Amino acid sequence: MHDLIVSPFLDGFLCLRPGSAAGLRLPSEGYEALKALSGTDAPAPEWFSAYVADTWALDLRDKPVKDSLLIREPSNYGFSKASWEINLGCNFACTHCYLGLKEFAGLSWEEKVKLLDIMHDAGVVWLQITGGEPTIDKHFQDAYRYAYSLGMMLTVSTNASRLWEKSLLAMFDECPAYRLVVSVYGASEESFDQLTQRRGAWKSFKRGLDAAREANLPVRLNIIVTNDNAHETDAMIALADEWGLKHHVFSNMTPTIYGGPESLLAQSSSHLRERKAFSGCNAGVTFFHADPHAKVSICKVGRDDQIDLMAEGLEGLRRLPGISDKLMLRTGGCEGCQLSGTCRVCRPLAKQFQEAKAPLINYCQHGQPKEKVIA
Known part of the structure; x- marks a missing residue:
């Protein structure tokens, strides 16, 4: 290798x-x-x-x-990064999850190989494999190894519940990951199991994380703050420091990918953070996202006008930049807004909040006190 x-x-x-x-x-x-x-x-x-x-x-x-x-050979497509939901299925049922209904479904092995080949030929160097919980997909290890063999730098987003398994540890030893991003849902068994709605979730998380740390895997933590565990925010940060792991505190909830508001009910209002002004991004230009059925969108948020790579193949990716330009336009409830120059959310994300009929305070400066709004 x-x-x-x-x-x-x-x-x-x-x-x-x-x-x-x-x-x-x-x-x-x-x-x-x-x-x-x-x-x-x-x-x-x-x-x-x-x-x-x-x-x-x-x-x-x-x-x-x-x-x-x-x-690796040069590509004519200009993409460098991608994310892939290998399967939406998950062994946790977190109250805040933006995926909504997490069904176990996806591509056959042959189709997964085809998708990874397309990503390689499109120029993708950094690939994030996510879910659901990716490590429970029946093809995860084979897909990971195949992507590695193609010359990709791999990030896996996981709840750590399976990282103690010998076969996974052996795979990461033979084919090192660029990063393992592990979500933290509490600092105690009670709050962790409550948020994930799974008895024993804390124990499986700790077992997996301890094994990953012992194997010196490149772990980063996403500390998730919701109504259920907000009282343990400082304790979760203290645990990350005790473990010697870099961490990011994630506290802003978003609607589900289907436009549903149920995930917003987990929002801790006292931990709602102001976003930086949105100044554009490369979604659909140098980056793309693939769902479990190889339906490709500009990103995880902007899932309109998906391209079916199993049907269209590599050439279908040429349409993504045009889709991105269209989705980024300020339309609907945002058209003509005088605050667009300092808006803190991209148009696809704003559309999600609008479809979920979310309170303006969750995403829009019009929901803030006037003294905080800068035109």
Whole structure:
């Protein structure tokens, strides 16, 4: 298996090591020199070996390029990142979940391979595999290994409940992840099990997280704050610090992907945070999202006008930038708003809140006291 990935990335070239957050930018001539050696028994150039040794303490001297480097070809599609809901099914039933009804359904193995091949050919280097709970999908490990073999840097979003399994730990040892993002739903068994609506959820979370920490896996924590566990916010942060893990506190709830308001009932009003002004993003341009049936959208939020990759194939992705431009327009209840220059939500997210008939305070500056609104 490869030690390093050499790949085009947007307008440049990168050298990456699975399991590491570090990377090297390469000049075009450097990429071309390495590409010319792809699949050969020749050693890497001395200049490259020196950079690699300085960055990762990895010795490439006298090691054939074919055994150490996976060198990816340029893509004409311009995408670099993607996320994939491998399956919406989950072993928890969290009260705040934006997925709504979490059905166990998705692609066959052959279709999963086809989807990953399309992502690879589209230029995707960073891939987030999520769910539901991805580790309970029957093809998760095979899909993860296949994506790894294609030269992708992999992030897995998980509730950690299965991370203690030997087969998973062996997979992450053989095919290191870029990151494991673990959700935290409480600082005690009582609150954790209450929010997830699963007895024993805390114990399975702790067992998995302890195993991941012992294996030195690259774990980051998402601390989820809702009405059920808001009283334990400081305790959850203290646990993250005790475990020595970086964390992000997530407290703003969103409607379900079907436009339902039920997930908003979990919002802790005292923890509703002001968002930064939305200044645009690359959704649908350099990034896309695939649901369990390979229906592709510009992102997890803007799911209108999905493209069926199983039917349209790689060429279907060429339509995404146009879809993105259309979805980002201020229309409906936001058309002509005088506060659009400082609006803190993108149009697809605002549309979700509007369809859910959510209070303005949840997403719109018109719901704030006038002294806080900046025109």
